[in-house]
Amino acid sequence: DVKVTQSSRYLVKRTGEKVFLECVQDMDHENMFWYRQDPGLGLRLIYFSYDVKMKEKGDIPEGYSVSREKKERFSLILESASTNQTSMYLCAGATSGDEQFFGPGTRLTVL
Amino acid sequence: GESVGLHLPTLSVQEGDNSIINCAYSNSASDYFIWYKQESGKGPQFIIDIRSNMDKRQGQRVTVLLNKTVKHLSLQIAATQPGDSAVYFCAENITVGNQFYFGTGTSLTVIP
Numbered sequence: 001d002v003k004v005t006q007s008s009r010y011l012v013k014r015t016g017e018k019v020f021l022e023c024v025q026d027m028d029h030e031n032m033f034w035y036r037q038d039p040g041l042g043l044r045l046i047y048f049s050y051d052v053k054m055k056e057k058g059d060i061p062e063g064y065s066v067s068r069e070k071k072e073r074f075s076l077i078l079e080s081a082s083t084n085q086t087s088m089y090l091c092a093g094a095t096s097g098d099e100q101f102f103g104p105g106t107r108l109t110v111l
Numbered sequence: 112g113e114s115v116g117l118h119l120p121t122l123s124v125q126e127g128d129n130s131i132i133n134c135a136y137s138n139s140a141s142d143y144f145i146w147y148k149q150e151s152g153k154g155p156q157f158i159i160d161i162r163s164n165m166d167k168r169q170g171q172r173v174t175v176l177l178n179k180t181v182k183h184l185s186l187q188i189a190a191t192q193p194g195d196s197a198v199y200f201c202a203e204n205i206t207v208g209n210q211f212y213f214g215t216g217t218s219l220t221v222i223p
Contacts, residue, residue, distance in 0.1 A: 101157070102154035
């Protein structure tokens, strides 16, 4: 089975903290994605990557950065967490032209 | 960005009945569509997909219909079961960059 794993299911951080969300996939996917999911807004793309050390901004990149040092790992970084970044974060992996496989999600609360 | 929307945010059906969940998309260049199911506390799971060269595709108890003329996608679930209760998303693929755009979701509740 395809596995996309995320480092934490639940995370609570304070305003101003630096936050790392880790995502690992075991299917050798070229493409990896980070989304946030909020009620009534659906999934919104934050950043994506087509290859190691490569990144592209999605629809809502402000306040976030990413890192892809290895093919299987794609990290989302909140440089200085804010309360409006409280959300469900979903990572996905995909081979070009095919479906995206999602991880279980990380529910982040910023106090 | 692209607009992918669902006509109804919530849907309640009796166990055993058929369910139909609808989705509208706006980009006529989109060529790949997916339906995902998301249960509470979990990530979205692939249900079925369809490419733009097809009008209909069937899986186990599920059928996806694509009407490119009106840019409409639907998911039909036959003999709906309590385990089908979840939020269902459609996703539209813009080929360049393999980006997907997701609808806001329809919450399906199956009444026993």
